[in-house]
Amino acid sequence: MEATNPQLSSVYFPIGNTRSVDVTLGCHVGRECDMLLLGCGDVRNVLHTMHILQTRGTTKSKDQRINIHLNDIEDSILGRDLILLYLAGTIDPNNSEDMKFLWGVWYDALLSQEHLQRLKKVMKEVASVQSGNSGVYFGNLKSEVSIKRALLGMEKADINGKQMIDTRLEYLDMAYRSGMPMVTMDWITGTLISPKVDLPQTAVDWMTARVSAHCGRLDKVPRLKDRYHQEIRDFISTGVTRVNSKSLSSEQIVDSFKGNITLLRPGCSIWKVPDSCCPFFCYDFDLELHRYDGRTVTLASLCLEILKKWVESFQAAMKDDCAIKIHMWHGEATEVCETDLPEDLRFDFIDTSNLADRVGLISVLSCSRDRLKSANGLLRTESFNYTKLEGYISVEIFLRDCIDVPILMYPTVFGLHLAEDISLGHESLLLTQCAHIRTKLTLKWKTAREQENLTALTLAENASDAVSKALEKIENYQGLDSGDPSVVKKMCVKRGTDKILKRIQNIAKDTNLLTHPPDAKKRSTVTEYTDHYLVTITTDPECLKEGTFSTDRVDGDPYVVELQNSQNGYSSFSETLRLSCGIALNSSNIKLSRKRGWIEACLVKDADVTMGERVLPWNKLNTNSAADLPNFPLSKTGKETLETYVASMCQVSAGKPSPIHQLRFLVEQILITVPFSSGVPTHITLRAPSHSHPAKRASKMLRLEGLKIHEDRPTLFLTFFDFDIAEVLVTQTKITNEEIMPWEDIKKTCGEMDLSSQRLSEGYALLMRILEVNSHRVIQDQSEDRRWITRTILRGRYPYTDLLTLNCDTELVQMVNSLCVPDIRTSGQSSPVSGASSGSLAARPGEVCDSCGKISENCKRCSKCLLVFYCGKACQRKAWKVHKKVCKSA
Structure with missing residues (x-):
């Protein structure tokens, strides 16, 4: 997330608050690759990307050159990034104490005396580095001066453990109070309540809810739920994860540790880092949760294992034949793009974090477009405002x-x-x-x-x-x-x-x-x-x-x-x-x-x-590279993990299933049921209405090749056979019957999914589109004009809609009621009444009017989608005018 300077905001983001990403997004990387990370925050995306490129073999190519340009509006964050990159490039990843030191500097609010002294020594070394040495370049003199000044300012700082924890808890208390609504509804008792901030419990509840949203399996086992709640409670209380807390109590940590000076702005002794900035939100450890026990294997240790892999890959890449250069640019992102960067400098990949939330999407698109290479330049944008505002x-x-x-x-x-x-x-x-x-x-x-x-x-x-x-x-x-x-x-x-x-x-x-x-x-x-x-x-x-x-x-x-x-x-x-x-x-x-x-x-x-x-220049997998990917475990825990992924595609619906519900059923059968019951490879025939002739059933077959872990996600590799196309190609003499016959014989003996009898034709159409889109990521064995056999992949797909969209489906109203909690702070919308139907609908006492924001006992709701509430005729007109933009039925 992009940091901001003190004049714009007091919030400080030295640690990421979203999961790391591969900046190349799985696309082709040229011999000379230039990346720009605007509003970069910490360097998790840099290390993650280098890990992907090293694993893929890109960094092993002779004459490979990788230029990474980092920008942030906070000079101290860029100074901190230099420290982290220096450590990632010099420590011994097989030395547990070295890894604990890197981890502590990156994430812990308090450091041991030994770690603090080592950190200050590193700061002096980094502050004296000259541009061009050790692969680090300052974009301009302004950046060099401001970054080194920030490093020296941090090095001189000193704050004890109690002061650090006190200012941290004061900030969290203020942050939660400012975000808490004055009054809300207790849906169990039906009464109005005034929410209260109770630290650390309020912070624990918030953080565990978000971790659970990422990893639904944690809450399924009560034993594990209690343990990860306690681990997060310990972290909230001391600011130190279990990687470095050892067996010390909270009191011992506060008394013997000192403040991590890299988490404070230079010259400022007040904590301004939100609790969303923590390692649990930066790492994708979902596929390792089967090992979690809350004791020897913790959330923090799972994250540390991932960081160790990153460090190993980063150091291996530096030892390979490729040249890696890190460039630092201090300043406001769009201004850096317009005026600071050399006029002819262009990038293969630009990552903009959530810069669009601060300066507008148009500003981000315009400043980035002219900085992308013309052939295949790729841009990534983020927005937290996607569901922040009403509608x-x-x-x-x-x-x-x-x-x-x-x-x-x-x-x-x-x-x-x-x-x-x-x-x-x-x-x-x-x-x-x-x-x-x-x-x-x-x-x-x-x-x-x-x-x-x-x-x-x-x-x-x-x-x-x-x-x-x-x-x-x-x-x-x-x-x-x-x-x-x-x-x-x-x-x-x-x-x-x-x-x-x-x-x-x-x-x-x-x-x-x-x-x-x-x-x-x-x-x-x-x-x-x-x-x-x-x-x-x-x-x-x-x-x-x-x-x-x-x-x-x-x-x-x-x-x-x-x-x-x-x-x-x-x-x-x-x-x-x-x-x-x-x-x-x-x-x-x-x-x-x-x-x-x-x-x-x-x-x-x-x-x-x-x-x-389809427009992306994918780094296409071949047969060998797909075979070298790690296998997804065909075990009980592996099945539970996959079920969690697939269940998140959409919620189960009563009545006639929508296309996305049908798709979920098909993905569940192909991705889970078949591999975990029969093993792979295996074959399935798909009988569904033909697109060109609905009265005729199409003849298609899937060969499941293997269930792998690709791009940190469960991925089923498969081959798709379209026998209808094959018949046409035979008549065009592009292929022969002899090429089809072996597969026709297999088709006679394999399992069958009759989609027409289960009213799954719409979901089947979505599945076919997904398989076609994903086929562009894999090298094909046949030319396009002879292609009736297609190599592709399958994994879960999640709708580009917020949960509130489901309110527009009257069949799902009751289900949504059981899931949604009204959040006055963000959406200003409340959940519909269970069992509500069209007509003049009264809301429960305490509903919030979407137009004026008042709480009234006689609110009405939109009879079309059951979403908007209004408390009077004037409010009704105003709310309806705004609502027509988003209500499909209005």
């Missing part, structure tokens, strides 16, 4: 509120593709089980074509085209997208919108301008709309008088389309269009007048190649 219940609504431009216009307007399959969901588990825990939304973006290579666009005379509308919206953008106006930097917003306007104006031409010289006979215009391009061309009729007119992709590129008329093997007319969005030729249509020399082409955008994961 933001889906990604589409969230994005529309942030930038109000249709998604299929992003390549033209922002020069970026949204690299997420929103309809299929995300592979990272979102925290949707607990209504009082904020959900973080992560999105991937890939660079679109460079504007100078695109065909010039034409603005419609009546401004009805999508480019003109986007131009108007960007010009009127106020920069208050889904964030607190007090923290949105107007300068960043102005700078961002100016860049976007310039981009749009550079690729759009006035209606009177021609794409050809004035004396040429050929004239053309290309007008872009939300879902298509309208191309009109007038040319010499002689060019079209005879021959065959065709529309084709150039070299198979869906972004480059050629309109051509051929006579006797020669081209009499040709127009090549280079567009921001891919084109679906099968859905497009052409109107042609040979007599007048007039052409009108409606080129429909292909969403499949314009947005979603």
Whole structure:
């Protein structure tokens, strides 16, 4: 999470508060890789990424170069990062005392006297390092001076254990009180209560709820639940995890330890670090929970094991042939991108943490786009505001509120593709089980074509085209997208919108301008709309008088389309269009007048190649690399872990299952039931309605190759056989019957899933789309025009919607009531009444009006989706006006 300077906020983020990520996001890494981490906070993402690259073998390649650029607005956080990187590169990972020292410096509020003295020695060494030595470079003199000043300021600081704990508990008490509602509803007794802060219990309850949201299995076993609650209680009480607390009591730790001076701002002796900044939220230890016993194996020790692997990989990478350079840039992120970085410096990967929550998504997209390499540059954004404000219940609504431009216009307007399959969901588990825990939304973006290579666009005379509308919206953008106006930097917003306007104006031409010289006979215009391009061309009729007119992709590129008329093997007319969005030729249509020399082409955008994961340059797995991945344990605990993952896809529904519920059932059968009952590999036939002929059942088969751990997630590798496609390929003589026969024989003897009889056709369609999308991550054995056998992967997918979305489904109202707790601090919304139906609906006493915020005994609710509450006619009108933006039924 991006730190902030004292003038903007008193909160300090020297420790991450979200799980580490691989900055490359599983994509291809070139021979020279440049990464930029804006608002980087600590270096967990750096070490995680280097671990992935070393494991993948990237760092072992000769002449491999990796440049990592770190930015933060807090000079002391960058100074602390230098300390952590120095330690990660020099300690002995096989020496338990060295690892405990690194762990203590990184996470513990208190340090032993021995660790503190060692830390101060390291600080002096790091503060004296010259730019370019030991692989560390300061981006500019300003950064070097401020970072070294911060290091010297920390080195001079001193605070004893009692002072540190006192100021820490004072801060936590204040933080919880400021976030606590004045009054809330006790749903058990139906009475109003005034919540109270009771430390450490309040902090323990909050932290355990969040840990449980990450790792649902911990709460299933009472013995383990008690133990991890106690471990978190000990950490809250002393600020020291069990890695370094040894057998000492809380009193002994406070009396004998000293304050960790790297967790305080230089010159400040007041604790400002929220309790969300702790190791339990930084590491993905879900797959190791079967070993947890709360004694010899603790949450902290599981995290320490992961850190040890990171350190080993980091040091191994430095010993490999590749060159690793760390660059430090101090300053506000968007300003660093605009003015501090060298003008020609571009990056393969940019990670922006949750910078979008502070300066607006438009500012982040605009400052990052011009810093990405043109071919395959990749951007990652985060937002905690996804569910923070009332009504933001889906990604589409969230994005529309942030930038109000249709998604299929992003390549033209922002020069970026949204690299997420929103309809299929995300592979990272979102925290949707607990209504009082904020959900973080992560999105991937890939660079679109460079504007100078695109065909010039034409603005419609009546401004009805999508480019003109986007131009108007960007010009009127106020920069208050889904964030607190007090923290949105107007300068960043102005700078961002100016860049976007310039981009749009550079690729759009006035209606009177021609794409050809004035004396040429050929004239053309290309007008872009939300879902298509309208191309009109007038040319010499002689060019079209005879021959065959065709529309084709150039070299198979869906972004480059050629309109051509051929006579006797020669081209009499040709127009090549280079567009921001891919084109679906099968859905497009052409109107042609040979007599007048007039052409009108409606080129429909292909969403499949314009947005979603297909646009990403994946680092594709081959057979050998997939086989080398660690096996997922086919054991009782392994099955419990998988069941937790799959159950989080959605909650069980009464009545007719929705497509996502159907998908959950299918994933559960294929990912859990079959492997844990029969073992892998095995074969399953899928009988479902054919897409082209619904009355006919499709003939498909899955071969389950192996259940692996890939990208820290349970992953089923499989091969997909489409016998219907095979029959077509045989008729086209692209394959022979002999190639099909061996698999046909296997199909006769394998297990069968009859999806049509179980009303699972919609879920089956989603499953087919997921398998197709995931196939782009694996190297295929057949060319695309002969492909009826596809290698792919399967794992859980989690909807891009907050739990509140389920309130719109009347079949799930009762289920939601049992899960949701009203949270006045964040959403301002309350849970619907159990058993509520449409009509005039009274709420329970104590409901909070969504319009005025008052608590009333006679509130009413929205009869359409049972979500919005209002306490009077005026409030009803106001709430309904706002609510219409998000209520699908309104």
